[in-house]
Amino acid sequence: MNVIETTAPIAIDDLKHYFENKETSYLIDYEKSTLRGEKLLVYLSNLEIPCDIKFNSIELFDELLKDYLKTNVIVKIPSLEQGTIDLLLQYNKIDPPVDNDIIEEVKEDLKVWSSKLKSLTLYNMYTLNVEGAKEWIKEFPEDNTSSTEGINFVSLLDNFDVYRIFEKIDQSELKYYSEYFEKYMFKGKNLFSFWANENNPMFLLTYSISENTIDLDEYIKARNNTIQELMDVSLSR
Numbered sequence: 001m002n003v004i005e006t007t008a009p010i011a012i013d014d015l016k017h018y019f020e021n022k023e024t025s026y027l028i029d030y031e032k033s034t035l036r037g038e039k040l041l042v043y044l045s046n047l048e049i050p051c052d053i054k055f056n057s058i059e060l061f062d063e064l065l066k067d068y069l070k071t072n073v074i075v076k077i078p079s080l081e082q083g084t085i086d087l088l089l090q091y092n093k094i095d096p097p098v099d100n101d102i103i104e105e106v107k108e109d110l111k112v113w114s115s116k117l118k119s120l121t122l123y124n125m126y127t128l129n130v131e132g133a134k135e136w137i138k139e140f141p142e143d144n145t146s147s148t149e150g151i152n153f154v155s156l157l158d159n160f161d162v163y164r165i166f167e168k169i170d171q172s173e174l175k176y177y178s179e180y181f182e183k184y185m186f187k188g189k190n191l192f193s194f195w196a197n198e199n200n201p202m203f204l205l206t207y208s209i210s211e212n213t214i215d216l217d218e219y220i221k222a223r224n225n226t227i228q229e230l231m232d233v234s235l236s237r
Contacts, residue, residue: 008033025050037067045073069109072148116153119175124202143175154194
């Protein structure tokens, strides 16, 4: 991979390298960039190029992370994804607290992201072509929000670490997010486009069921277990 260190906006000559060689990616120096905050996220979302952002201080990282948690554009930024996962695991008391100050500042955002992510256990059942499954899911409280604020919860789904959030789930937290589950509202894609990936143990289980290599009863039992047990089941198919 050819990594170009640059600032935002990215110079045209630097952008040309990506269109000439798709193995090119960009590392953006946040401190030196003239585009920051929400404007930078929108800019990178529109470009759709492989990139990450370099931060010279935790203050600058936290500054952009706050915008990332609220933005309504889908953008792939590995450093922000990992930072968000770390905060979610701390907020949900799965990992010990390290960043108490920032967690307190963004706790309402983390609460919403946690609800959406944990409710994907219902979505996983929703994707199964099993009689009665969708009716059972619709017995949960419906949240018909079509808001795209915080939409990057789907960007976390190809990160294995995010599935650790399923280690602690209270069924009362789960919601039937009807718009997210049913509509093509993620940059023209549906939720399944993000859910179906090789780092997702729950999807692997679902795929195993569809291929008749794992029994549905085994899945229903396994979905309540730890993330490691889910992986053991999915890898044994």
